[in-house]
Amino acid sequence: MSLGDENNYGSDAGRSDGMGGSGQTRTRLPEGEGDPYGGARRPVRASRSLITVVGVVVLLIAAIAFANRGNGSSSDVSDDSNGAKRPGSNATAASGVKPVTGSNSGIASGFAHTSQGAQSAAANYAVVLVSADILKPARRGDIVNKVFVPDQVDAFKNKLDKAYDKQLLDKIGLDANGNAGKGLTYVSRTAPVGTKITQQSGDTATVAVWCTGVFGTAGVGSTSPVTSDWFTMTLKLQWVSDNWKVQSFTQKDGPAPVNTDSKASTADEIAKAVEQYGGFTYAR
Numbered sequence: 001m002s003l004g005d006e007n008n009y010g011s012d013a014g015r016s017d018g019m020g021g022s023g024q025t026r027t028r029l030p031e032g033e034g035d036p037y038g039g040a041r042r043p044v045r046a047s048r049s050l051i052t053v054v055g056v057v058v059l060l061i062a063a064i065a066f067a068n069r070g071n072g073s074s075s076d077v078s079d080d081s082n083g084a085k086r087p088g089s090n091a092t093a094a095s096g097v098k099p100v101t102g103s104n105s106g107i108a109s110g111f112a113h114t115s116q117g118a119q120s121a122a123a124n125y126a127v128v129l130v131s132a133d134i135l136k137p138a139r140r141g142d143i144v145n146k147v148f149v150p151d152q153v154d155a156f157k158n159k160l161d162k163a164y165d166k167q168l169l170d171k172i173g174l175d176a177n178g179n180a181g182k183g184l185t186y187v188s189r190t191a192p193v194g195t196k197i198t199q200q201s202g203d204t205a206t207v208a209v210w211c212t213g214v215f216g217t218a219g220v221g222s223t224s225p226v227t228s229d230w231f232t233m234t235l236k237l238q239w240v241s242d243n244w245k246v247q248s249f250t251q252k253d254g255p256a257p258v259n260t261d262s263k264a265s266t267a268d269e270i271a272k273a274v275e276q277y278g279g280f281t282y283a284r
Contacts, residue, residue: 100281107146108281111244115205116284118237119195121244122207123282126233129249130213132188135164136178149238149245172224173217184219185271187226192282203239204247208232210255218271226270230256 100110100120108124111117125147133139144157166176173180180186190213199206211233216226235249265273 097284100283107143109146109243113239113242113244115197115200118200118205118244119197119207120283121237122209122233122235123192123195125235125246125249126192126209126211127190127279127282129233129246130188130190130211132178132186134160135169135174135186135188137161137164138177140164147246149240149247152247173222180217180219184217184222185274186217187270187274188215189213189274189279195284198234205237205244206234207237208234214270218267218274220267222267225267230254 097112097116100108107128108120111121128134128143128147134143140160141157144153144160148156164178169176169178172186173184174186175181178186190211193210193212195207195209197205198208209232210230212228212230214226214228216222217224218226231251231253232255233249233251236247237244238247239245
């Protein structure tokens, strides 16, 4: 929804110009041989044009200052009455810190040992942990090795293997290798909407990541069409070997907005979108 003012421009046609309360209209008589309606229009005075230009410039400067006010002294985090941290007015503003440049088997790495670094790590790990690759046994083990702290790797490999067993794969139309049938494309894309630190102390941090995403199987004859969802992942992170790693995570539904009446795309359009549009490295 966009907010704006509606300006109603009234017409001068038919408007009477009262004189002394008589309600009569004034009639302008021709002045010479020119235009019967009063001659050529007088040019706009230069002083008025100058005032207009100056006004526009002032407005532009004010708009730029407003857009850049996130670089001021206001804090991204403030304390509430019980000492807990809560987002400030600029909590979702870009920090200006460059995203990580490291990549480990397609997974972002090299996050800073800071609050922002923890949030960036959590956002990127949320994308990986709900990706289509996590359903593929050949890829799952590598993801777990790269994302989780060393002492939790084996435990989470077992948990995820049980969660994504053959019964589940059959239910969503995938084979034992996590691949869709001929002419079908399995989709599982996640986009973080926002992050927040719920706890941080030294080498540990807990980060909640609010996400939206699409999942399902695109293609003619699919019994599990692609749909969207909203959910929140909460990841407990630990600083290990100069990087943030996942110690554990949980997931819950929502918060979800009201659904729109957007027209659904065809299965072919969704499949092509997955192939043609790449992902992002997420950073604060």
